[in-house]
Amino acid sequence: MPEQKAPQDLQLILDDIYRELTPRLGEGKVADYIPQLARVNPQHFGMAIVTTGGEVHRVGDAEVPFSIQSISKVFTLTLALGKHGENIWHRVGREPSGSAFNSIVQLEHEGGKPRNPFINAGAITISDLILAGHTPKELIGEIVRFVRYLADDENIVIDHEVARSETVTGFRNFALASFMRSFGRLDHPVEHVLGVYFHHCALAMTCSQLAKAGLFLAAGGTNPLTGHSVVSRQRARRINALMLTCGHYDGSGDFAYRVGLPGKSGVGGGIMAVAPGKASIAVWSPGLNENGNSLLGSLALEMLAARTGWSVFGP
Amino acid sequence: MPEQKAPQDLQLILDDIYRELTPRLGEGKVADYIPQLARVNPQHFGMAIVTTGGEVHRVGDAEVPFSIQSISKVFTLTLALGKHGENIWHRVGREPSGSAFNSIVQLEHEGGKPRNPFINAGAITISDLILAGHTPKELIGEIVRFVRYLADDENIVIDHEVARSETVTGFRNFALASFMRSFGRLDHPVEHVLGVYFHHCALAMTCSQLAKAGLFLAAGGTNPLTGHSVVSRQRARRINALMLTCGHYDGSGDFAYRVGLPGKSGVGGGIMAVAPGKASIAVWSPGLNENGNSLLGSLALEMLAARTGWSVFGP
């Protein structure tokens, strides 16, 4: 990678990206499968960068909280690796799924074992794994505390209306969980597991909070702002590898090709990305592309990567 | 990434890896779908590293030629990008396939458009693309000249017995090509396209030659040994991104997780890997794992990455 950008350059780059994308705000399709997401103003756009050196850069609605949805899967995966280590791979694979993010077909083909921890079935399995020895309520509390610890911010909360709404309308996830249960692949009742899953997906965070929460992944496992050692250097790399190959559903290859950085998207329109050794980045724009990833968020990251020279794939 | 290893360290690391793996030589299953591959001695093991600074390190059978098979797809992809640029993505996708490397199912589901240029169907499509304006014989000659140019080695040849054997027994590839033709997705006769495909897969190269041929990908598009500018900096990154997400069939996620470097494997037991900014690596061990990738070759690269600290995923 080229030299670290000076802080003022990064802010200029962010400002340029925001200005260039402003005419396109509102593009893409806002997720509408639950009313709380459908109501979000599609004109929102925020972006935050936190460098491993500690500088923070923001633009647009970087301080407006949004529903992080599947981005939370990175945090529960990290928790699961902490609790169970590499044993989790007996329960979930680590291969890209190669099909729509909620497809049940592949799950049947593979005997109820999800292909990776970032598709819904895989994240539900992770929720089941970390439920061991807890009530759902306790575990949800632990997840919230963990994310607050990562971001060093006690103001992060779950949007309970979103969680409730998913509980009422999340038939596809009930189908996935019941299906895995029918293969004997869940240890806890479907309702408990989905209770955890729906709540961690309902975490509301700002771009700034999210970029801080992901900083340990850019910095070899330790958050340089707080000094908290979260995971080992090797584990940070491995989580980044999973984000790169599986982080964007059936658009993961495209994101790797265009952006060249590990990242994880959510249907709320957020993306958390990692430039190893350089920075953690969060972007939010609610309109989604055909793969369910933020349309302008992906574009903003592509612009950022091109202008900073940040890429894991070459000098 | 950590500091560049001193040359003597790299050679020691290679020697250690070879010594540690020696008791396991012969593990895995040698590809047997054509007699020429089945006859290869499973005890072979070779490895070569060429750094961007020009040092070459070798161990074991690094100077014994083997059938590079699917590794050649990186070279034809590079040619296709040179001839047609980003237009090739109208004909082939760039998403991981998420299923066995020769699966025809996904192809039907997606109307005959292969998911990426590294599965067989995708590489056959690339052969069709670069056939425009050529006879198969001319194009095969061009491919050989291109690989010689990349490796700066005029001794690289096609093993015509292997090519002939694939022609006689490659029914699955005939099926794939006929199937794509039935969707109107090939411009040239099936026999011509497969003629090209079978011949480039039959290229015989040593680990040293292969590591040299891949060096441009580690060095921003230009081979530092020859000064040949092969592709732009951006294109080198993008080819690396494709190798990382799609280079090992349905074991791509596992390779990214364990090794953390872009790479491309072939059923002959070879793997070409890239440590961006650092080195190009080739390894050869004929025994394959359950995903069709070299068992000990993958392991050797995992050991190398761990000991050098080379990984695209973190400091």
Next chain:
Amino acid sequence: MPEQKAPQDLQLILDDIYRELTPRLGEGKVADYIPQLARVNPQHFGMAIVTTGGEVHRVGDAEVPFSIQSISKVFTLTLALGKHGENIWHRVGREPSGSAFNSIVQLEHEGGKPRNPFINAGAITISDLILAGHTPKELIGEIVRFVRYLADDENIVIDHEVARSETVTGFRNFALASFMRSFGRLDHPVEHVLGVYFHHCALAMTCSQLAKAGLFLAAGGTNPLTGHSVVSRQRARRINALMLTCGHYDGSGDFAYRVGLPGKSGVGGGIMAVAPGKASIAVWSPGLNENGNSLLGSLALEMLAARTGWSVFGP
């Protein structure tokens, strides 16, 4: 078809079949997905024939009640056709499924519309259809009354322990129903629909009762024993057509080939078959073949068809 057999001949044929199969009693695999089915003695074998002329022939355990399971789908389909006529085909197809009886794959491929009313997803849809305007409890009562009316027997009851057991362990059916709900294809809550479904599958009937209940299908829609007109002549034919093409999961083609009569099987080991214009037949033997149909039951029907000359496929 050849001439009607004289009553004494039919009894002799039944006796012969029973004697010849006695050494094989216990073959096949008893359904074990719920304990109540797994506990059934695999040595049971019963068979009953009721001719359109009113003669009844029995052999073995023809008066022992067993769980009719999927055979009940014929009765709920008949009810649904009575309530909604040919409109039901907007909600469910009428093509053979060509895959395992509980496959969720095809369901996804076809947007949540089940292929026919005899696979689980299709029968669940039928339960949803006939729930309109009822509570689950009312509808279950109506189904029981309908089956009693068909068989002219007030002693037919639901085995509530079986129904309860399915409710607790029927994750696959919860998955199917949730999945259809996620496509907007169910009008009622999943729990209500499955409550109906699990209860009608838990009907306990003897071979004699079952043969009587199916007699209307052999006799142009009217039960000749009671004079009850159940459906029109055309509808009786159509239900028979559905049983012939879809009545035995992925063994329907084999059953048509070997037996040549419309029939519907259940995982409890029962089969109800129809010789149009001649007789209704029920057989019960708990051991299942690889397609989930009664092994000896299918064989007994094949022997019966060969010896009586009954076949819909030719003189």
Next chain:
Amino acid sequence: MPEQKAPQDLQLILDDIYRELTPRLGEGKVADYIPQLARVNPQHFGMAIVTTGGEVHRVGDAEVPFSIQSISKVFTLTLALGKHGENIWHRVGREPSGSAFNSIVQLEHEGGKPRNPFINAGAITISDLILAGHTPKELIGEIVRFVRYLADDENIVIDHEVARSETVTGFRNFALASFMRSFGRLDHPVEHVLGVYFHHCALAMTCSQLAKAGLFLAAGGTNPLTGHSVVSRQRARRINALMLTCGHYDGSGDFAYRVGLPGKSGVGGGIMAVAPGKASIAVWSPGLNENGNSLLGSLALEMLAARTGWSVFGP
């Protein structure tokens, strides 16, 4: 079944059907995958009935030859059963396919064994089976002689232009055959097997010829016009069973439901149907429905079945 219709009634019924359908001639979509089929006038409509008593009734273009295409699969299946008996079921299944008629997916899933002899892959397998001991040319000659013998008509020929055209454009069938070859499921070269297959599909016959050729299936295996004993009574029934469950691709269930008679369709717009014990029927109208079966041909048979009372499914 009701009493046999008097001859004059049958002719009146045919005349009525023709008159009622005349305003709709041209509906449906003519097969266009080869030019020779695409050129056929969509206004054609012919129908012929040959009763087991020997009466022949015709209407419309019943004496105009058309390409029988897949209907020929009934004749090659009959030949294969004659040569190899029930052993053919080791090579091909007898279950409905449950998906598009040329789907390659199910074939992969089932290791290259086609589900039934009437889908393309299955009929190609049948061609391979009966090639044993023959050159393709000899076998094609034998098939033509067999069909002439069945229809008692020496004027039946193959349209060699159609056969040639399939050879040039039949990529999907080359894919299917190559795919089966890759599973080791064909004994002869792909070109030989497809040579046979394309030629028997290119048989040109009139409705009258076709109805006569199918008469043995309506009459217990013996053609009552010629006295030729073609197959046993049991085998005639079994072929009828296969036609009923698998004769109309993914519209087989619908045809059984609406028409209630065994039948086999071809993309040329022909259908051969059998009323066991009553008559053999052929209809031709080139426009196809969404399942690839003759739109008006199916409708004409539905009208005929309703007006004669012919149905295998009930009195």
